[in-house]
Amino acid sequence: MSLITAFSRPQRLNSAVGAYLDYRTSLLTKKPFLRHFPPALMLEPTNICNLHCPLCPSGNGTLQRPKGMMPLALFAKIIEEVQSKIGMLILWNQGEPFLNSNFYAMLELAAKHGLYTMTSTNASLELDLPRIVSSGLSKIIVSMDGISEKTYNSYRVNGNFELVLANLQELVRLKRQTNSKTPIIDWQFIVLSHNEHEIPQVKRLAKSLGVDRLEFKTAQIYTKDDMQFLPQNHKYSRYSASVNGFQLKTELLNRCRRLWTQPVINWDGEFSICCYDKDLSIPIGNITRHSFADLWFGPKMTNMRAQILSNRSKYSICQNCGEGIVQKLKL
Numbered sequence: 073m074s075l076i077t078a079f080s081r082p083q084r085l086n087s088a089v090g091a092y093l094d095y096r097t098s099l100l101t102k103k104p105f106l107r108h109f110p111p112a113l114m115l116e117p118t119n120i121c122n123l124h125c126p127l128c129p130s131g132n133g134t135l136q137r138p139k140g141m142m143p144l145a146l147f148a149k150i151i152e153e154v155q156s157k158i159g160m161l162i163l164w165n166q167g168e169p170f171l172n173s174n175f176y177a178m179l180e181l182a183a184k185h186g187l188y189t190m191t192s193t194n195a196s197l198e199l200d201l202p203r204i205v206s207s208g209l210s211k212i213i214v215s216m217d218g219i220s221e222k223t224y225n226s227y228r229v230n231g232n233f234e235l236v237l238a239n240l241q242e243l244v245r246l247k248r249q250t251n252s253k254t255p256i257i258d259w260q261f262i263v264l265s266h267n268e269h270e271i272p273q274v275k276r277l278a279k280s281l282g283v284d285r286l287e288f289k290t291a292q293i294y295t296k297d298d299m300q301f302l303p304q305n306h307k308y309s310r311y312s313a314s315v316n317g318f319q320l321k322t323e324l325l326n327r328c329r330r331l332w333t334q335p336v337i338n339w340d341g342e343f344s345i346c347c348y349d350k351d352l353s354i355p356i357g358n359i360t361r362h363s364f365a366d367l368w369f370g371p372k373m374t375n376m377r378a379q380i381l382s383n384r385s386k387y388s389i390c391q392n393c394g395e396g397i398v399q400k401l402k403l
Contacts, residue, residue, distance in 0.1 A: 073210050073254065075160070078188035079111070084159040087111055095332040104377035106332060106369065109157035114336040114347055115150065116165035117142050117172040123194055124229040127291060127298060129350050130166040131229070136351040137166075142339040144174040146360065148181060150337060153364050155185040163191040165336055165347055176203050183208025192260070195239040196231040205246045209255040213287075214240050216259060219277055223267045227301070244282045258285040263308040263401065264301050271403060288401040292392065293318065308401060310394070320392070326384045328395045331377050335368065343367045345376055348389045 079085050090108035097105045118141045125131035151161075161182050169175050169191050182189045192213040193199075204212065216236050218224030224233040243257055259281075261267075261274055271288065278286040290310040291301055296317050302309050311318040328346070336344040343356040354376065357367045367373065384390045 073183060073186060073188050073208060075188050075210075078159040078186060078210075081156075081159070081186070083157050084111070087157045088159065091333050095329055098332065098377065098381060099327055102326075102381050104374050104381060106374070106377070109154065109365075109368065110333045110335060111158065112160040112162060112334045113150075113154060113158050114162040114165055114334060115142070115147065116167065116336065116338045117147075117163060117169040117175050117178065118339050119166040120171055121166070121168045121194070122171060122197055123168070123231050125227055126229065127227075127293060127301060128166075135166060137338070137342075138340065140339050141172045141174070142178075142341075144177055144181075146341055147174070147178050150359060150364070151181060151185055151187075155187060158187075160188045161190070162334070163189060164193075165338065166350060167339075168194055168197070170197060170199060176200060176207060179204075179207040179209045194228065194231060195236045196228065197235070199239055201239065201242050201246055204243065204255065205250055205252050211254075211256040211258060212243070213258045213260050214243075214283075215262070216240065217262045217264065218267050219270050219273050223270060226266045227262070227264055240283065241281060248282075256284045258287055259283045260287050260289055262289045262291050263303050264291055265303050266301075268303040268305055268308055275403075288403050290399055290401060292394070294392065310399065324385050324391065326381050328380050328384065328390070328393070330395065331373070331380060335373075345373070346389075346393075348393045350389075353389065354387075 079088055087109040088111035091110055094106045094108055119130055119135060119137060120139050121130045123131050129135040163169055170193055179189060188210045190211040191209065192215065195214045216224065217227050221233040225231060259278055275286065290308065293299060293301060299313055299318055302311060302313055310321060312321050330346040336347050337359055338344055341359040342352055343359055344352055345354055345356065356372045
């Protein structure tokens with residue numbers, strides 16, 4: 073499913089254009105204005121992961137939310153409620169989506185509704201690759217931050233480099249064999265202090281593998297101790313670092329498009345303002361007890377939009393947010 077096809081339905085196109093205009097109106101007036109559904113919705117299949125990446129709250133054990141898997145019935149309920157107006161599903165948040173045994177069925181259900189679907193995986197597990205290719209999944213991001221077992225496992229703790237590489241190769245082969253346009257295969261490489269020297273080799277390997285896209289991404293850190301992971305080359309980092317600590321390179325503006333365009337529903341149905349609220353510090357409500365529209369247009373979300381427009385810096389999650397900063401590097 074392509075983006076153009078997914079948003080060719082009038083109601084979805086109206087939501088996408090309308091949400092953008094609502095956001096621009098809100099910026100101009102400094103008051104929250106919203107009359108449309110968002111164009112995209114992030115759903116969390118699970119917040120459990122098989123790896124122990126040191127900068128990931130799920131992997132390093134600092135995630136405070138209860139852990140679990142989204143039931144297929146809940147997924148189907150949400151899709152049925154939003155599919156007429158929302159055109160894109162982002163199927164990850166915290167955790168490894170393919171650990172949810174119902175995830176393949178979720179992909180197939182979303183495809184039946186003509187939705188553009190994206191997911192992100194560490195691919196360090198046994199995957200049903202033929203089913204992924206035939207599922208209707210639009211885009212798959214494979215995270216592999218090294219071209220050798222040593223550099224890969226320096227960050228992807230408990231990962232299996234050879235398995236990830238084999239999965240990536242087989243995914244490309246199956247897609248070619250079946251003449252399938254989807255999923256778009258995106259190799260994502262987080263640039264860190266121990267792997268930044270591999271960038272030229274990564275480019276060559278991506279070309280030889282035949283992936284559709286190669287994306288270099290900046291790392292997100294949380295504490296002063298995490299600064300050891302920042303690349304020596306400052307152009308590969310989203311932070312300005314010094315002996316006293318670190319801060320985002322860009323100014324924190326009183327705006328955030330995510331509150332108008334891309335909410336999150338966690339595995340247990342909890343509605344979240346965005347993916348940066350990893351521990352649900354700002355609870356909005358649960359989709360099992362409220363409709364999507366009631367939560368999206370409700371007083372709690374309206375109040376959050378007003379707060380962001382007036383003083384975004386008061387929220388700690390916003391002070392380390394990717395809104396308005398360079399996350400994807402053009403190399």
